[in-house]
Amino acid sequence: KQEVTQIPAALSVPEGENLVLNCSFTDSAIYNLQWFRQDPGKGLTSLLLIQSSQREQTSGRLNASLDKSSGRSTLYIAASQPGDSATYLCAVPSSGGSYIPTFGRGTSLIVHP
């Protein structure tokens, strides 16, 4: 059974800092790894998807890397802003069967001015 862990559970930083959020998973047989953002009281918004054959994906100030062999992914946020405050979740659909994503519990990020 796939297990997904996110560290840290919570993070509070001043504006402008570069951040690294971590996601680890136990089963390396995956279709892809997805990072999501969730604002309070809202649904999840897809940020980045890294296919299992890829090493990283970039979107604006966000960069996600994937090391499938070690079961790890990192989400790098450059020059953080107060608007980045949200919960960030990673999800991993295990391969070899149905496309069923398992989620980590998320990292709650606060960026203060």
Place this chain on the structure above:
Amino acid sequence: NAGVTQTPKFRVLKTGQSMTLLCAQDMNHEYMYWYRQDPGMGLRLIHYSVGEGTTAKGEVPDGYNVSRLKKQNFLLGLESAAPSQTSVYFCASSYFRVNSPLHFGNGTRLTVT
């Protein structure tokens, strides 16, 4: 393009009452999922569907039933609500492809008293 739409947004039930949550997607996705999100527990899969007319159990299916009579709709039913089913319910959908991200609805906040 509405994406994934969930109705209702909020609902309060008394113990023993029944209700149906509706999820509709307009992206022709094969896969649809129902998750519940609870504080400290993350997102847990209740049921999912890989296509019209098919459903399968997820991690926490007890007390819930689902139906997918049309490809675009996925219904989640509570036959006899219990306080333990107080939660935020999210519907998601995707293609079955390695580069297909999950798309989420905005959630239904259900309280059972």
